[in-house]
Amino acid sequence: MAGSGTAHLRGDGDSLLRVEHLLVEFPVGRSGLKVNAVTDVSFDILEGETLGIVGESGCGKSTTGRAVMQLPPPKGGRVVYDGVELTSLKGEDLRAMRPRLQMIFQDPISSLNPRRKVKDIVREGLDIWNIGDKDSRDAKVLEVLEAVGIDPANVERRPHEFSGGQCQRISIARAVVTDPKLIICDEPVSALDVSVQAQILNLLEDMKARYGLTLVFIAHDLAVVKNVSDRVMVMYLGKVCEVAGPDTLYSQPAHPYSAALLAAIPVPDPGSRPAAAASAPAARGPSRSAGRRSPSCARWRQASTWRATSRSSPERRSPSAGRPRCRSRRRSRRARPRRQSPQPLRTWRPPSTDAKKSSTSSWAASSTLT
Amino acid sequence: MTQPASAPTVSTAGPSEPLLQVEDLRTHFETPRGIVRAVDGVSFTLARGKTLGVVGESGSGKTVLSRSIMGLLPKRGTIREGSVRFDGTEITELSPKEMRDFWGARMSMIFQDPMTSLNPVMKIGKQITESIRQHLDVDKKYANELGENLLRSVRIPEPEQRLKEYPHQLSGGMRQRVCIAVALACGPALLFADEPTTALDVTVQAQVLDLMATQQRERFMAIVLITHDLGVVAGRADEIAVMYAGRIVEKAPTSVLFSDMKMPYTEALLSSIPKIEHPSHTRLNTIPGRPPNLVTPPQGCKFAPRCTYVQPRCLEEDPPLMPGTQPGHEYRCWFPVGTPEGAEALARNRADQAVTGGAA
Numbered sequence: 001m002a003g004s005g006t007a008h009l010r011g012d013g014d015s016l017l018r019v020e021h022l023l024v025e026f027p028v029g030r031s032g033l034k035v036n037a038v039t040d041v042s043f044d045i046l047e048g049e050t051l052g053i054v055g056e057s058g059c060g061k062s063t064t065g066r067a068v069m070q071l072p073p074p075k076g077g078r079v080v081y082d083g084v085e086l087t088s089l090k091g092e093d094l095r096a097m098r099p100r101l102q103m104i105f106q107d108p109i110s111s112l113n114p115r116r117k118v119k120d121i122v123r124e125g126l127d128i129w130n131i132g133d134k135d136s137r138d139a140k141v142l143e144v145l146e147a148v149g150i151d152p153a154n155v156e157r158r159p160h161e162f163s164g165g166q167c168q169r170i171s172i173a174r175a176v177v178t179d180p181k182l183i184i185c186d187e188p189v190s191a192l193d194v195s196v197q198a199q200i201l202n203l204l205e206d207m208k209a210r211y212g213l214t215l216v217f218i219a220h221d222l223a224v225v226k227n228v229s230d231r232v233m234v235m236y237l238g239k240v241c242e243v244a245g246p247d248t249l250y251s252q253p254a255h256p257y258s259a260a261l262l263a264a265i266p267v268p269d270p271g272s273r274p275a276a277a278a279s280a281p282a283a284r285g286p287s288r289s290a291g292r293r294s295p296s297c298a299r300w301r302q303a304s305t306w307r308a309t310s311r312s313s314p315e316r317r318s319p320s321a322g323r324p325r326c327r328s329r330r331r332s333r334r335a336r337p338r339r340q341s342p343q344p345l346r347t348w349r350p351p352s353t354d355a356k357k358s359s360t361s362s363w364a365a366s367s368t369l370t
Numbered sequence: 371m372t373q374p375a376s377a378p379t380v381s382t383a384g385p386s387e388p389l390l391q392v393e394d395l396r397t398h399f400e401t402p403r404g405i406v407r408a409v410d411g412v413s414f415t416l417a418r419g420k421t422l423g424v425v426g427e428s429g430s431g432k433t434v435l436s437r438s439i440m441g442l443l444p445k446r447g448t449i450r451e452g453s454v455r456f457d458g459t460e461i462t463e464l465s466p467k468e469m470r471d472f473w474g475a476r477m478s479m480i481f482q483d484p485m486t487s488l489n490p491v492m493k494i495g496k497q498i499t500e501s502i503r504q505h506l507d508v509d510k511k512y513a514n515e516l517g518e519n520l521l522r523s524v525r526i527p528e529p530e531q532r533l534k535e536y537p538h539q540l541s542g543g544m545r546q547r548v549c550i551a552v553a554l555a556c557g558p559a560l561l562f563a564d565e566p567t568t569a570l571d572v573t574v575q576a577q578v579l580d581l582m583a584t585q586q587r588e589r590f591m592a593i594v595l596i597t598h599d600l601g602v603v604a605g606r607a608d609e610i611a612v613m614y615a616g617r618i619v620e621k622a623p624t625s626v627l628f629s630d631m632k633m634p635y636t637e638a639l640l641s642s643i644p645k646i647e648h649p650s651h652t653r654l655n656t657i658p659g660r661p662p663n664l665v666t667p668p669q670g671c672k673f674a675p676r677c678t679y680v681q682p683r684c685l686e687e688d689p690p691l692m693p694g695t696q697p698g699h700e701y702r703c704w705f706p707v708g709t710p711e712g713a714e715a716l717a718r719n720r721a722d723q724a725v726t727g728g729a730a
Contacts, residue, residue, distance in 0.1 A: 056571045057542065163660065164428075193427050193598045198642035198654035205651065220571040227644040227652060246650040264576040266601035268643055269628060 006042045008243040015044040016082055016214050017068065017182055023076035024060070024067050024238075037063040038074070039238045045231075047181070050208070050215040052229030052246070054222055054261065060238040061218045065184045068216070069101055070094060082181065099129050102175035106187035108167035112159040118145070118170055119155035125178040140177060147210060148173045148203060165196035172203065176211050184216045189224060201227055222265055226250055234258045387458060388415040389559055389592050390439070395452035397431075397438040404665040405449075408434040410616035412452075418559065421586065421593040423603030423624070425639070426613035429661045432596045435613070436562045439594075440477060441469045457559065474501035478553040482565035484545035488537040488552075494521075495533030498552050505556045520551040524581055543574035547581065554585055561586075564596045579606055600640055604628065609698065612636050615662050615672035618691070622699040632694055632706035634679045671702065679705045679715045 006020065024038040038060040045051045053061045067074040070086055079086045086097060105111040112121055119141050126137045142152050148169040159167055168188060175183050185204070189197040201224065208215060219225050225232055226246045234241040234249070234257065242255040253259040397409040408431045416422050424432045437443050439454050441461060454462050461472065481487040489497060498520055499513040508516070514533065521529035524547040537545055546566065553561060563582065567575035583606060586593055595607055603610055604624065611621040612633060620633035631637055641655040659676040662668055668675055674684040681704065689702045705715040 056573055194600070195427055195639060195642045195657045198644070198656045201644065202654055202656060205653070221644075222572065223644040223646045226646060226650050227648070227654065229650055250646055261572060262646070264572045265646060266572075266575070266579075266599065266605060267646070268599075268601040268604045268640055 005240075009042055009044050010046070014046055015080075016047040016049075017216075018044040018080040019064075019068060019077065020080075021077040022064065022067055022074050022079065024063050025075045036238055038067060040077070041235070041238070041240055042077075043233055043240070043243065045182075045214055045216065047214055048208075048212065049230045050217055050228050052225035052232040053216065053218045053235060054220060054225050054232060055235035055241075056220065056261075059235045061235050062186050063238075064235070065103070065186050065216060065218050069103055069184060099125060099178035100180050100182070102178065102180040102183045104168075104171050104175050104183060104185045104188045107191050108164050108171050109159060111171060112167055112174075114159055117156055117158055118150070118162075121159070121170065122174045122177055125174070129178065131178065141173075144173045144177045145170075147176075147207065149199075163196075164192055165199060168192065168196075168200050169203065172200075172207060176207055176213070179211070180213070182214045182216070184218070186218045187220070188217075190219060190221070197224070204228060222250070222261055234261065389418045389457055390416040390594075391453075391455040392439060393453040393455075395435070395438060395454060396450070397434055397443065398449040400447045400449070401665070406664045407616050407667065408664060409438055412613075412616075412618055414611060414618065414621065416560075416592050416594065418592055419586065419590045420609070421595055421607045423607030423610040424594060424596045424613060425598065425600055425603055425610060427598060427639075427661055429664075430613040431616040431664075432598075432613050433564055434616075436479065436564055436594060436596055440473070440479060440562060441466070442479075471505075474553075474558070475505040475556045476558050477560040477562070478556075478558040479562040479564060480546070480549050480553050480566045482568050484542055484549050484569060485537075487549055488545060490537055492536075493533065494535055494537065494540075494548055498533070498548070498555055501552070501555050516555070517551075520555055521548070523585070524548075524551045524554075525577075526551075543570055543578065546570060546574075546578055550578070550581065550585070554589070557589060558591065560592045560594070562594045562596070565598070566595075567602060568597070568599075575602070582606075599643075601643060612639070615667055616664060617672070617702070618700075619673065619703075620701040621691075622694065622696070622701075626694075626696045626699050630694070630696065630699070630708065632699070632701040632708065632712075633673075633703050634677045634705075634707055634712075635673045637707050638676075638678070671704070678719060679703075679707070679712055680719065681705055681715050 009015075009018070009020075020042045022038055022041040023036075025034045025036055027034050041060075041064055043051065053064065055061045066072070068079055068081075068086075070079070070089075073087060077087065081097070081101065084097065086094065089097065119138075122141045122145060123137055126132065126140060131137065132140065142155070145155060146152060150166065150169055150173065154162075159170065162170065171188075188204070189200050192200060204215065204217075205228065207213060215228070217225060217228050226249075229246050231243065232246050232249050233243045234255065236257050241257045242249065242253065244254070249258060250262065253262055392415070393413045395409055395412045396407070399406045399408055410431075412431075412435055414422065424435065426432050434443070438450055441464070443450070450462060452462070453460060456472065456477065461469065464472075488494075495514060495517055498517040499510070502508060502513045502516055503510070506513075517533055518529045521532055526532050526544060526547055532540070532548075537548070540548065546569075550566075561582075566582070567578050570578060579602065582593065582595075585591065595603055597603055600610075607624050609621065609623050610627045611618045612627075612635065613619065614635050620627065620631065620636050622630075627636065628640075631640070635657075638655065638657045642657060644652070644654060657676055662672055662675070668685075670683075670685040670687055671677070671680075671689055674680045677684065683704050687704070689704050691700045691702055693700055703712075705712045
């Protein structure tokens with residue numbers, strides 16, 4: 001099925017987290033239908049790496065993050081963390097893994113308990129797992145709070161006395177205090193101002209270096225994701241569109257959806273309106289075939305038309321399992337002739353494998369490029 | 371669709387008078403901690419069909435400015451001084467009852483959060499036609515037709531169906547479109563958009579901003595676009611006002627602001643945005659410290675405690691709005707970016723920092 005390849009996975013032994021064929025479904029009321037929130041997603045992360053996950057809201061990026069945490073456990077697939085298959089664990093065994101995987105949430109203020117003091121919020125993980133004695137816990141809490149830039153004099157305060165940026169720092173302190181190897185950051189800077197966002201992004205880099213963290217960084221802002229990531233995964237409608245290194249992805253997006261996302265970013269420069277960028281594709285990526293219309297050019301044109309169409313995301317009910325097709329097809333203008341044919345799905349042919357050789361990045365649904 | 375926009379805006383104003391003229395607007399709040407100077411002497415003019423971008427960090431007074439101009443703040447505990455002339459009428463003196471003729475009909479607002487700014491127990495159709503029935507003398511059937519056309523013009527598919535739905539049945543982007551439709555219903559001459567896309571993703575953000583631009587062209591409407599993201603206003607605004615601590619610290623036509631910024635705050639704000647063309651793991655520039663306390667603001671330049679160009683004079687004397695070399699450019703700084711004095715101040719601070727850093 002399109003979007004479900006495993007070619008981008010690396011060797012089995014050296015990855016800290018390896019996710020294979022992840023499947024998450026939610027029931028729709030009592031109708032018996034289900035939403036395929038995440039369908040057959042595979043990725044891996046090496047130790048010390050940062051994987052950025054981008055996509056629109058509703059594309060399943062947060063659900064992927066939560067499924068890795070087993071909150072709730074996925075319907076299918078394997079999640080192997082540090083040699084342990086989390087998907088096979090239950091009850092106490094799974095709970096014992098929890099301090100080693102942590103999460104940072106989008107809304108810094110509502111994700112902290114308003115009735116507890118900051119030092120107690122940060123300390124809670126240590127108390128639950130009985131790590132060290134009382135004094136060493138206090139010392140650890142102060143050390144971590146200091147590392148994230150919270151004045152130790154303020155540890156008796158409660159979250160409402162802090163600004164959004166400071167609350168996000170406390171969330172980060174709370175996450176690193178149990179010495180996890182992997183932290184899943186679910187839109188950690190989306191609710192913050194640009195100036196505070198820069199502080200938090202720098203802080204995450206510092207914490208990564210100081211505590212040897214591996215991060216999964218989920219966000220919808222491509223510039224932010226590029227800034228922190230070693231690898232970027234683009235998701236659309238519960239599937240992987242493209243996995244690539246940030247520099248490759250941003251200079252030569254292989255999937256039209258990635259290109260459309262890039263074209264939609266507002267650039268803080270009045271000279272390059274998004275529409276203007278769409279008409280000047282040559283500067284963005286080299287053309288790949290001589291004598292023919294450059295594929296990057298075609299993608300850029302499409303990227304601009306994509307933005308202009310107001311078609312909302314296609315519905316994900318009524319599962320399409322087993323049908324090979326590109327999920328972004330319905331919003332793509334280039335796919336229109338197929339859409340108008342009476343049986344669109346059956347006239348579709350799987351992409352030829354040659355297309356994959358032309359780029360270092362792997363992508364799904366390369367059909368629109370051929 | 372274009373005609374109703376100009377129909378109710380017959381006024382005493384001559385064609386040369388700007389649509390909105392704000393002069394020395396001050397909005398202070400009485401709180402137990404003292405008087406908060408949320409807006410402290412803001413002046414600008416906005417012509418018909420133009421867009422003013424207002425940029426600043428949270429707490430800089432952008433939202434209070436827009437609400438103060440519209441007269442949406444509670445009377446109790448609020449001190450509002452200065453003059454707001456809208457289409458030839460001084461509106462600061464008007465009572466809420468008199469303001470009702472302006473709200474919705476001649477000036478309207480789109481709020482940041484589309485999830486909470488619609489009434490959850492009212493159908494979309496009712497919310498759109500409410501102001502049409504209030505301000506325009508039309509019957510229910512015609513109002514519904516107008517509502518349907520509005521939904522179509524903000525590109526909501528199946529508008530006749532959507533009119534009968536409730537807000538929770540729509541996605542975030544769709545809800546923001548409905549909010550735009552509500553705001554445009556009576557064809558206002560002035561639209562305040564208070565962080566209209568902050569709660570939306572990039573693709574939806576681009577769609578919503580494009581939609582606002584189209585509607586602006588069709589209706590010859592002025593827009594005040596409030597945001598913390600310089601990227602959002604860069605391609606959309608004719609003029610940009612950067613706010614800090616309740617004041618405009620730099621104001622210029624968009625191209626001038628980006629090519630020739632004078633205020634260190636604008637520079638710092640721009641450099642803290644991660645750029646797509648930078649390689650990954652580029653260290654971002656941050657603005658140290660936090661916005662000042664608006665109860666007891668610092669003496670001198672309000673940005674001085676966080677500024678890399680700061681000099682002793684900045685801490686004592688408050689710089690006035692000074693005109694720049696290009697028309698329409700104003701800024702508040704003694705040592706502006708891109709001038710010999712500014713470069714000298716920065717070099718001096720860097721040298722001092724190196725000395726103290728080396729000593730420590």
